[in-house]
Amino acid sequence: MPLLLLYLGLSVLIILFNALAAISLLRYRFKGDKSWFFIVLFAFLFAVDIGFTLTLWINLGPSLETSTEI
Amino acid sequence: MNDLLHSFPGQEANEPVFVFARPFPLAYIGTAIIFIIVFAASLLAQYGLVNNGFGNLDLESVRAGVLLLGIFQLIALTVFFVSVFDFYYDILIVTDRRLVDIDQQQLFYRQISQLSLEDVEDVTSIVKGMFPTFFNYGTVRIQTAGEKENFVVEHVRHPREIATIILDLSQQAKEGINETNRYPESKVLAVINNNAITSIEELKETGAILPSDMRRVVRNAP
Numbered sequence: 641m642p643l644l645l646l647y648l649g650l651s652v653l654i655i656l657f658n659a660l661a662a663i664s665l666l667r668y669r670f671k672g673d674k675s676w677f678f679i680v681l682f683a684f685l686f687a688v689d690i691g692f693t694l695t696l697w698i699n700l701g702p703s704l705e706t707s708t709e710i
Numbered sequence: 711m712n713d714l715l716h717s718f719p720g721q722e723a724n725e726p727v728f729v730f731a732r733p734f735p736l737a738y739i740g741t742a743i744i745f746i747i748v749f750a751a752s753l754l755a756q757y758g759l760v761n762n763g764f765g766n767l768d769l770e771s772v773r774a775g776v777l778l779l780g781i782f783q784l785i786a787l788t789v790f791f792v793s794v795f796d797f798y799y800d801i802l803i804v805t806d807r808r809l810v811d812i813d814q815q816q817l818f819y820r821q822i823s824q825l826s827l828e829d830v831e832d833v834t835s836i837v838k839g840m841f842p843t844f845f846n847y848g849t850v851r852i853q854t855a856g857e858k859e860n861f862v863v864e865h866v867r868h869p870r871e872i873a874t875i876i877l878d879l880s881q882q883a884k885e886g887i888n889e890t891n892r893y894p895e896s897k898v899l900a901v902i903n904n905n906a907i908t909s910i911e912e913l914k915e916t917g918a919i920l921p922s923d924m925r926r927v928v929r930n931a932p
Contacts, residue, residue, distance in 0.1 A: 647777040693780030
């Protein structure tokens with residue numbers, strides 16, 4: 641459980657850092673450039689990655705128990 | 711949000727932009743592939759851990775491994791994010807009176823260098839390699855007079871046309887032509903957002919020059 645808390649804490653910190661960076665970079669964007677595309681793409685990648693890791697972690701107990709029984 | 715007529719600090723109200731060049735995305739493909747391979751490998755390792763691919767580890771070790779790999783992926787994504795913006799926000803701007811090199815070196819480190827057209831000594835364009843030759847992108851090296859630092863802009867499209875535009879405008883500046891009458895006389899008038907522009911109407915559509923700008927009409931008048 642402490643490891644899960646560490647993961648969640650670090651995830652929040654990393655996402656905050658990236659959000660701050662994105663906000664600061666958006667000041668330099670130009671009309672019609674692709675800044676928003678990159679930001680949305682990375683937000684999606686972060687969300688999918690965190691979702692994937694948490695899904696694996698949550699399903700870990702049952703899957704290992706099943707594999708041991710087999 | 712900036713438009714081309716407000717693209718750098720100190721740009722004057724009617725200062726048109728003849729070159730606005732970012733690195734060509736294809737030049738980033740190599741770095742992107744490395745990131746994708748590293749990322750995919752860590753996802754596979756995570757999946758392998760869960761499915762006992764690394765031998766019979768106990769539940770706590772597997773859980774720790776999954777979360778550590780998750781942290782690694784978040785850090786890798788952050789490095790990728792920083793690197794994409796570092797690449798994408800490097801910009802070369804050429805107006806009728808100066809060159810501006812915007813260099814995004816890190817996430818929170820942005821360097822803006824300016825050079826008068828009169829100080830341009832020589833301009834070299836380099837297209838090297840198979841992809842650069844096919845897609846017409848490369849390096850533009852601008853040699854400056856005196857002890858000023860040279861400008862080097864990498865991975866821009868139409869490097870030869872950019873070099874010609876800079877040399878043309880620089881020559882006009884050295885001949886003492888008033889800045890509001892300077893105008894590239896090459897076939898390609900401008901390179902905006904990696905597109906070569908050959909007509910004044912097209913250039914006006916990009917917003918790089920005021921619709922009321924009459925410099926070409928004045929220059930070509932008998």
